[in-house]
Amino acid sequence: MSGIYWLSSRSVLVVVEGPVREKLFFKSAHLIAYAMLAWCWWRALAPQRQTRWSGLLAAVGLTILYGISDEIHQLFVPGRHGQVCGCAI
Numbered sequence: 001m002s003g004i005y006w007l008s009s010r011s012v013l014v015v016v017e018g019p020v021r022e023k024l025f026f027k028s029a030h031l032i033a034y035a036m037l038a039w040c041w042w043r044a045l046a047p048q049r050q051t052r053w054s055g056l057l058a059a060v061g062l063t064i065l066y067g068i069s070d071e072i073h074q075l076f077v078p079g080r081h082g083q084v085c086g087c088a089i
Contacts, residue, residue, distance in 0.1 A: 001066060004033055008070050011079030038063040 007013060016022040041059035046052065071082035 001037065004037065004066070004070060005073065007033075008074050008080070009077055011077065034063055034067060037066065 014025075016025045038059050041062045042055060043049075045058055046055040074080040074082040
């Protein structure tokens with residue numbers, strides 16, 4: 001979570017040429033980072049690797065809540081903007 005916070009507090013991360021490549025790069029980076037966060041939450045909530053829906057849903061829910069808080073955080077970072085939905089092209 002601290003790594004995501006640190007990265008989202010930077011005004012410019014990397015420069016990617018082309019709008020399609022830029023969108024693909026950043027969407028992939030988001031997917032990987034938040035998938036890793038959900039996995040970490042799941043490991044913390046189910047240390048014996050018990051695959052129960054309640055643990056998986058709790059991990060995904062906590063990850064979503066952190067994603068929302070990260071978007072709010074980006075509203076206060078110069079050069080960044082938070083979005084409710086990243087699906088706008």
